[in-house]
Amino acid sequence: MLRPPPLLLLLTRCSAAARRFLSASRQGQGQGRAVGSVLKTPKGTRDHPPAQAALRERLLGTVVACFKRHGAAAIDTPVLELRETLMGKYGDNAKLIYELQDQGGELLALRYDLTVPFARYLAMNKITNIKRYHVAKVYRRDNPATTRGRYREFYQCDFDIAGQFDPMLPDAECLRIVYEILSDLQLGDFLIKVNDRRILNGVLAVCGIPESKFITTCSTIDKLDKVPWEDVKNEMVGEKGLSPEAADRIGEYVQLHGGLDLIEQLLQDPKLSQNKLAKEGLGDMKLLFEYLTLFGITGKISFDLSLARGLDYYTGVIYEAVLLQQQNDHVEDPVSIGSVAGGGRYDGLVGMFDPKGRKVPCVGVSIGIERIFSILEQRVEASEEKIRTTETQVLVASAQKKLLEERLKLISELWDAGIKAEILYKKNPKLLNQLQYCEETGIPLVAIVGEQELKDGVVKLRDVATREEVNIRRENLIEEIRMRTSQL
Amino acid sequence: MLRPPPLLLLLTRCSAAARRFLSASRQGQGQGRAVGSVLKTPKGTRDHPPAQAALRERLLGTVVACFKRHGAAAIDTPVLELRETLMGKYGDNAKLIYELQDQGGELLALRYDLTVPFARYLAMNKITNIKRYHVAKVYRRDNPATTRGRYREFYQCDFDIAGQFDPMLPDAECLRIVYEILSDLQLGDFLIKVNDRRILNGVLAVCGIPESKFITTCSTIDKLDKVPWEDVKNEMVGEKGLSPEAADRIGEYVQLHGGLDLIEQLLQDPKLSQNKLAKEGLGDMKLLFEYLTLFGITGKISFDLSLARGLDYYTGVIYEAVLLQQQNDHVEDPVSIGSVAGGGRYDGLVGMFDPKGRKVPCVGVSIGIERIFSILEQRVEASEEKIRTTETQVLVASAQKKLLEERLKLISELWDAGIKAEILYKKNPKLLNQLQYCEETGIPLVAIVGEQELKDGVVKLRDVATREEVNIRRENLIEEIRMRTSQL
Missing domain, CATH: 3.30.930.10 (Bira Bifunctional Protein; Domain 2)
Structure with missing residues (x-):
């Protein structure tokens, strides 16, 4: 069938x-x-x-x-x-x-x-x-x-x-x-x-x-x-x-x-x-x-x-x-x-x-x-199976301090586009804690904003399972997230 | 958005x-x-x-x-x-x-x-x-x-x-x-x-x-x-x-x-x-x-x-x-x-x-x-708007009598393929009644089986809105229905 x-x-x-x-x-x-x-x-x-x-x-x-x-x-x-x-x-x-x-x-x-x-x-x-x-x-x-x-x-x-x-x-x-x-x-x-x-x-x-x-x-x-x-x-x-x-x-x-x-x-x-x-x-x-x-x-x-x-x-x-x-x-x-x-x-x-x-x-x-x-x-x-309790596609994270504003701006854009996205409710969360949150809750992607990425007009997109990171131009980010999560 | x-x-x-x-x-x-x-x-x-x-x-x-x-x-x-x-x-x-x-x-x-x-x-x-x-x-x-x-x-x-x-x-x-x-x-x-x-x-x-x-x-x-x-x-x-x-x-x-x-x-x-x-x-x-x-x-x-x-x-x-x-x-x-x-x-x-x-x-x-x-x-x-209460994609119908068996066989194939399909619960329904049912309930397609179609290995697919009918080879029917209803 x-x-x-x-x-x-x-x-x-x-x-x-x-x-x-x-x-x-x-x-x-x-x-x-x-x-x-x-x-x-x-x-x-x-x-x-x-x-x-x-x-x-x-x-x-x-x-x-x-x-x-x-x-x-x-x-x-x-x-x-x-x-x-x-x-x-x-x-x-x-x-x-x-x-x-x-x-x-x-x-x-x-x-x-x-x-x-x-x-x-x-x-x-x-x-x-x-x-x-x-x-x-x-x-x-x-x-x-x-x-x-x-x-x-x-x-x-x-x-x-x-x-x-x-x-x-x-x-x-x-x-x-x-x-x-x-x-x-x-x-x-x-x-x-x-x-x-x-x-x-x-x-x-x-x-x-x-x-x-x-x-x-x-x-x-x-x-x-x-x-x-x-x-x-x-x-x-x-x-x-x-x-x-x-x-x-x-x-x-x-x-x-x-x-x-x-x-x-x-x-x-x-x-x-x-x-x-x-x-x-x-x-x-x-x-x-x-x-x-x-x-x-x-x-x-x-x-x-x-x-x-x-x-x-x-x-x-x-x-x-x-x-x-x-x-x-x-x-x-x-x-x-x-x-x-x-x-x-x-x-x-x-x-x-x-x-x-x-x-x-x-x-x-x-x-x-x-x-x-x-x-x-x-x-x-x-079994060893786990049921995901949320459908979040991407966590918006930062690697350095003082980037809360940038995280909020980016996640707003993602929500506008219908992407399921979360941030940690902390001003300056540690990257490790953010990655751990993804592991625990099964979020497949992390969009990382940092000083350099902001200058370059890119976002670092990390695959939580493979740990691969790749810079994606900001204007292509939504398409990339959609593509990567469409088969989930 | x-x-x-x-x-x-x-x-x-x-x-x-x-x-x-x-x-x-x-x-x-x-x-x-x-x-x-x-x-x-x-x-x-x-x-x-x-x-x-x-x-x-x-x-x-x-x-x-x-x-x-x-x-x-x-x-x-x-x-x-x-x-x-x-x-x-x-x-x-x-x-x-x-x-x-x-x-x-x-x-x-x-x-x-x-x-x-x-x-x-x-x-x-x-x-x-x-x-x-x-x-x-x-x-x-x-x-x-x-x-x-x-x-x-x-x-x-x-x-x-x-x-x-x-x-x-x-x-x-x-x-x-x-x-x-x-x-x-x-x-x-x-x-x-x-x-x-x-x-x-x-x-x-x-x-x-x-x-x-x-x-x-x-x-x-x-x-x-x-x-x-x-x-x-x-x-x-x-x-x-x-x-x-x-x-x-x-x-x-x-x-x-x-x-x-x-x-x-x-x-x-x-x-x-x-x-x-x-x-x-x-x-x-x-x-x-x-x-x-x-x-x-x-x-x-x-x-x-x-x-x-x-x-x-x-x-x-x-x-x-x-x-x-x-x-x-x-x-x-x-x-x-x-x-x-x-x-x-x-x-x-x-x-x-x-x-x-x-x-x-x-x-x-x-x-x-x-x-x-x-x-x-x-x-x-x-307004003049109506809410469809069902999601049926196709009605399996017949134009002549004594085709109940063929209707049941065809609808079984459609259900197997995950197509949302209905038949009228009558042995020999009139074609007009079958078409009316589609109009009333908003079913967009009718798959019509008849003597000639069975001989030719085709099904007549009718678009309820435009009333256009076209013969589709039986083996292509499921794909055709999926394609036609994918944007609904």
């Missing part, structure tokens, strides 16, 4: 100190270092110091570039929503919603995700057709494992397509987007599992499960990626009250995974092919796989009947991407990071907000940016 | 419908259009539909580009802070802080600005030296005039320099940044007023005002930019309990504004030159003006003794930028927009968080992005 350079190539070598800093700030989440209890961020939240903020900016940049490549527009909604907007949308998880104190006026809460505000936005503005992305923070009063990249305040990166279209075309594009983002980020091998709520419901129906037990049975099925079938069966029988025979019948289906062959096989299945919902779902799944073949991405896709996903609002295709075992020997402590993207079709959510219940079919995907971020963070720590 | 193209040049022609939409969404803040009361955003907040989100992205892009040009690193801090972190920092305004409900655990609040969290971050991590920017939302339970671009949830764009440096060098750079941003945004003529808290305190001291009345007197002085001196004097005497003579003495000073001449004059002032604080402030002001002269920006700077600024934490130089009367005849209803940037030196705030009271001198500037945004919004509405 000829897309923007991969993220990790943008990193350069890193000092041990910088790595320690990154590491300390990751472990010390929510705590000051050696001071009283007051000096901390709230539980489950963290500051992002410059190295982390820069890494995150690049990561989000890659994700947003993909969303834009697919023609999405940005929208923004408030962090605050009316409590009633959020209530009744998250089932048991409603207890995790942060509520604001009643200080008079409306009762407010912090958004729990970006999907419900998106549905509220569509209904409120009677929008029936939009392709949008939204990158923003959401809030959950969870007890998250911060070491695994889970927080109470975290970013979500959502892409959704709303509107009535020909079947599976937007759904296929969402899967293509997951594929592109995970490829662009070079996180290692991955697999995108795909299923359909209608197929799952059909399976349960033909296995004789009453509809009242569909949801609870699904949540047990969903564990098949972590525990063996025997444990799942035991839970179905012991906790969910299914008969062993019914559980076995389910087991025959949900342990299946594959591609077009499996879809064809199930379309011929004597029981399943009699179920209207399952047949619809399988027909659409077949169409989806045809489109994914044309998109050239079926190698990373698995039709997996055990995928159920938690949220109630899905009505059709669902999917989830997982990273496969890292082959990267940089990483000393490989952690289980599980799902890094997920989504599906939710055709009923907007209708919940519309006063007349008008539906707007939607399909979308959410990129699990925090987990991906913690993987990248770990890689940086484990 | 040779910097990135100015914001408004990026705008293209706009349909009446799009303008009505922008307009409606601006006026309808916090409200759905014709539905029940539940379908709204919280009071004082608003959604940003795509056109606004795109405008804001460009505006923030210009501001952040300037911060980066000056070597700033990004940091991020949580939207939530411990209540005790915010308490005692905002004086009377503490009542405007949003508090979270006590749901067990820590007592939390939403941040009120970015400066206090920055100081908390510095003290918590014992950072004594950093140049950082932070662009993020803050929250105030105010009763804002949303029509004037004031909201309860709004963006702040802050740039701050923390550390012990030679006097006035970081301060001068902050003013240069305000100058660059307001120039780059082409908002019209502007003026940056500068004063120093020490000079103001010195003036009050030599006029015989007791220290206990400094703050309240300053808040009266601050009104001099809106009301005549007589009204200010009346408030001083009537409400603040100053003698008419003392008020007159103050009046002789605070009505002064000028440049280096005025500084020199005040340095010779028999009374003021005897006051230690005032003398220090005037000495620094002189140095500041020398640096601003070297930066070439004194034409937009006014040393103005009436500038006081509200916040308690300023300790030295303070400044505020105001837009001058718009000459732009596009704008039908010019609104008073007042201050669009402000800041100053606050050397004591970090020490309030440090357990040992260690001080970290800081100076910074905050760009009033919401007011600037509402000015730009108004200009877009008043």
Whole structure:
């Protein structure tokens, strides 16, 4: 692929100190270092110091570039929503919603995700057709494992397509987007599992499960990626009250995974092919796989009947991407990071907000940016790589005293020309200190003014890496800096 | 200046419908259009539909580009802070802080600005030296005039320099940044007023005002930019309990504004030159003006003794930028927009968080992005300009039926190459509908596949604006699209 350079190539070598800093700030989440209890961020939240903020900016940049490549527009909604907007949308998880104190006026809460505000936005503005992305923070009063990249305040990166279209075309594009983002980020091998709520419901129906037990049975099925079938069966029988025979019948289906062959096989299945919902779902799944073949991405896709996903609002295709075992020997402590993207079709959510219940079919995907971020963070720590936190192209320096005026004049010219430039905030800084500052912060060039250079109408331009110095005529300086830093 | 193209040049022609939409969404803040009361955003907040989100992205892009040009690193801090972190920092305004409900655990609040969290971050991590920017939302339970671009949830764009440096060098750079941003945004003529808290305190001291009345007197002085001196004097005497003579003495000073001449004059002032604080402030002001002269920006700077600024934490130089009367005849209803940037030196705030009271001198500037945004919004509405909400370079289309497969194959190739491309989500879309979609959304190119083109190994590339069509060999298509859209 000829897309923007991969993220990790943008990193350069890193000092041990910088790595320690990154590491300390990751472990010390929510705590000051050696001071009283007051000096901390709230539980489950963290500051992002410059190295982390820069890494995150690049990561989000890659994700947003993909969303834009697919023609999405940005929208923004408030962090605050009316409590009633959020209530009744998250089932048991409603207890995790942060509520604001009643200080008079409306009762407010912090958004729990970006999907419900998106549905509220569509209904409120009677929008029936939009392709949008939204990158923003959401809030959950969870007890998250911060070491695994889970927080109470975290970013979500959502892409959704709303509107009535020909079947599976937007759904296929969402899967293509997951594929592109995970490829662009070079996180290692991955697999995108795909299923359909209608197929799952059909399976349960033909296995004789009453509809009242569909949801609870699904949540047990969903564990098949972590525990063996025997444990799942035991839970179905012991906790969910299914008969062993019914559980076995389910087991025959949900342990299946594959591609077009499996879809064809199930379309011929004597029981399943009699179920209207399952047949619809399988027909659409077949169409989806045809489109994914044309998109050239079926190698990373698995039709997996055990995928159920938690949220109630899905009505059709669902999917989830997982990273496969890292082959990267940089990483000393490989952690289980599980799902890094997920989504599906939710055709009923907007209708919940519309006063007349008008539906707007939607399909979308959410990129699990925090987990991906913690993987990248770990890689940086484990490697000799350093993330530059600034983009400064040149430091304006002097070798002798009493040249502050000349430095200020020169840097002004550079800023006027759009060059990213800094000076040390000292009247008479030592040249050594100025060069050291460049080494520490990764500034590639130094423009040195001195008595002789001023007389000669030149500036000495030093390459920090090679230590080569060359006199450049003042009128050519800007062009020279641009040329030398254009490939950085 | 040779910097990135100015914001408004990026705008293209706009349909009446799009303008009505922008307009409606601006006026309808916090409200759905014709539905029940539940379908709204919280009071004082608003959604940003795509056109606004795109405008804001460009505006923030210009501001952040300037911060980066000056070597700033990004940091991020949580939207939530411990209540005790915010308490005692905002004086009377503490009542405007949003508090979270006590749901067990820590007592939390939403941040009120970015400066206090920055100081908390510095003290918590014992950072004594950093140049950082932070662009993020803050929250105030105010009763804002949303029509004037004031909201309860709004963006702040802050740039701050923390550390012990030679006097006035970081301060001068902050003013240069305000100058660059307001120039780059082409908002019209502007003026940056500068004063120093020490000079103001010195003036009050030599006029015989007791220290206990400094703050309240300053808040009266601050009104001099809106009301005549007589009204200010009346408030001083009537409400603040100053003698008419003392008020007159103050009046002789605070009505002064000028440049280096005025500084020199005040340095010779028999009374003021005897006051230690005032003398220090005037000495620094002189140095500041020398640096601003070297930066070439004194034409937009006014040393103005009436500038006081509200916040308690300023300790030295303070400044505020105001837009001058718009000459732009596009704008039908010019609104008073007042201050669009402000800041100053606050050397004591970090020490309030440090357990040992260690001080970290800081100076910074905050760009009033919401007011600037509402000015730009108004200009877009008043003009025929339209903001493109997507960046799609090419629509992959077909002129005949049964070419969905070919469209999907071609768009896959384009995405692989990093081209921003869309298709209509229909199996057999009409060519007219595909062309209309390009017109509506501003897509400049259409790549048309047809039976004949497939046989000939070409794609018909259509320029939407000129309607010219030319056959491009398939292997040259990506290069051709890149070339044609590189200057967009």
